[in-house]
Amino acid sequence: MIRYVANKEVKLTTGHVAKSIKYFMNINHVLSVEELRDGGSLIISFQSDDSCEYWLMLTKFSDSGKGVIHGSPVLINRTTSVEVSLDWNAANVWLHKLEAYITNSEQLGIIEKMKSVIGAHT
Numbered sequence: 757m758i759r760y761v762a763n764k765e766v767k768l769t770t771g772h773v774a775k776s777i778k779y780f781m782n783i784n785h786v787l788s789v790e791e792l793r794d795g796g797s798l799i800i801s802f803q804s805d806d807s808c809e810y811w812l813m814l815t816k817f818s819d820s821g822k823g824v825i826h827g828s829p830v831l832i833n834r835t836t837s838v839e840v841s842l843d844w845n846a847a848n849v850w851l852h853k854l855e856a857y858i859t860n861s862e863q864l865g866i867i868e869k870m871k872s873v874i875g876a877h878t
Contacts, residue, residue, distance in 0.1 A: 781805060786854060789863035792816075796824035798870050800854050801834075808835035812850050814873050826873050844877035 782805040789800050796816035803809055810833055817827040829847035832839045842850070851874060855867055 783854065783857065786857040786863075789858060789860075789866045791866055791869070795819065796826070798826075798866060798873070800851070800867075800870070802854060802857070808833050810834065812847065812854060814847070814870060829874070844874055848874045848878055 784803045784805060787801040787803060787809065791798055794816050796819070798814045800812045801809060802812075810831060813830050813832060814826045815828075815830065817825045819825070829842045829844065830839050831842055831850065851867070851870055858864055858867055
């Protein structure tokens with residue numbers, strides 16, 4: 757797992773190609789906040805100052821009799837297809853940073869779902 761490091765670049769290896777993602781990049785704006793049609797994956801899509809589109813995503817892992825079970829959070833650079841696993845504390849930091857850009861009540865409802873999922877793991 758890649759560890760979250762504030763204001764540092766973390767080197768990743770995807771296959772044979774080394775990539776880097778800068779954590780705590782400047783966010784230009786949030787593009788969308790949604791629950792995907794797979795029945796429970798939750799995402800916040802945003803653009804950063806590097807002009808890339810990113811997703812903070814809580815992937816639906818499975819359904820149980822008690823509701824959706826989510827897998828570990830990921831940060832996906834949709835422009836370069838680099839995916840980084842986050843620990844739950846790092847996902848919480850990202851969520852709080854992105855939440856400041858949300859004013860739509862429907863989107864805030866999804867943010868609350870994300871908070872609930874992350875809160876259960878921190």
